[in-house]
Amino acid sequence: MKKILLPTDFSENSVNAIRYAVQLYKDQKCNFILLNTYTPVVYHVEYMSVGAAQFGLLDAIKEHSQTGLKNIQEKIETEFQNPNHIFSRISAFNMLITEIEQLYSENTMDMIVMGTQGASGLKEVLFGSNTIHVLKNAKCPLLAVPNNFTYEAPKELLFPSDYGIDFTEQHLEEVKNIATLYTSRINVLHVATADELTAKQEVNKQKLATYLDDTAHAFHTVHHHDIGSAIAEFQSESRINFLAMINNKHSFFENLFFGSKVKQIGLHLHTPFLIIPAKA
Incomplete structure (x- = not known):
């Protein structure tokens, strides 16, 4: 079974890449691993001892991540009912690159599929910063799907x-x-x-x-x-x-x-x- 990692920041661009992946491999048995990584913007180790407020923020971001992944899985499974495909979810308190490297070392995936832009939507460059970093460091094939690309069979x-x-x-x-x-x-x-x-x-x-x-x-x-x-x-x-x-x-x-x-x-x-x- 092919193991495909699908990083998502819940942007429309990342969901579009997921749609492309499940259509591209519709006739292949696949385990799609939905991944969302999160780190609070205000997160610093020295602040974690301050009190409950920081932990409350972390819990809220964790819940947002887990709920977002669940919603995407339900949406995709409803839209593309395919017995060849199974889904799993990873919500990780980590930086994206670090998490991907760790998952690769654990033999979690054979390849990565992700959108080219992400939430920032910088149209003047080919890849968003996350994709560039993943691309430079990836040890397995990476399929980058442009923003708004509508699926068509790759002939x-x-x-x-x-x-x-x-x-x-x-x-x-x-x-x-x-x-x-x-x-x-x-x-x-x-x-x-x-x-x-x-x-x-x-x-x-x-x-x-x-x-x-x-x-x-x-x-x-x-x-x-x-x-x-x-x-x-x-x-x-x-x-x-x-x-x-x-x-x-x-x-x-x-x-x-x-x-x-x-x-x-x-x-x-x-x-x-x-x-x-x-x-x-």
Whole structure:
């Protein structure tokens, strides 16, 4: 059974991501773990000895968290009645990143699905701060769902790569899983900044081709000076409705999403985005 963690801050964006997850995996047996973390804004260890007022506040926030999770579970189970799916809930007095790391170490989940914005709703950037932190630290695949994205079957998957990664089966596991569920095509996109691939890139490309041999796929090469723009243009021209990338340190992924171009590509990204860690 697939174990999927669904962090939520009860914003509409986070609930939309949950809806996307249960529809995407409708034909797969899944345990969805709803997670809400809470820490009072005024919380400081030295204040906890002051008296009952602080504990009263903590109890109220804890109750709000537990009730919110219960309400979301009931809403989703009513809206999507699916015998393949079971739900569990975690309400944790913790920071989100710390809680996710702890849950991962306890083998609680195989992947994470969350919204890109959260309650702050900053539209000028691709991800809200929570998602950015989770993305940077996640040791399992993370699927980020854009605000207001309406579910559609992922028939055309885009997988940009600079062929700088020594691919393993684990890197491709979830992309291939989704492609199999929907008889989709995986479009491998290389944005070329040089005329030819290096010997290492050629080896990595061939290894990728071998792993994709039993899945519908196509290799594309475009020459462009700006990787973010090239990805956005390919998406719009090819009716892509699902994007997947490997988050490899010191790769073009890191430059693309944590460098100066993050806002630029953020303006164009309107599809769910699967981020696969290079190393677990």
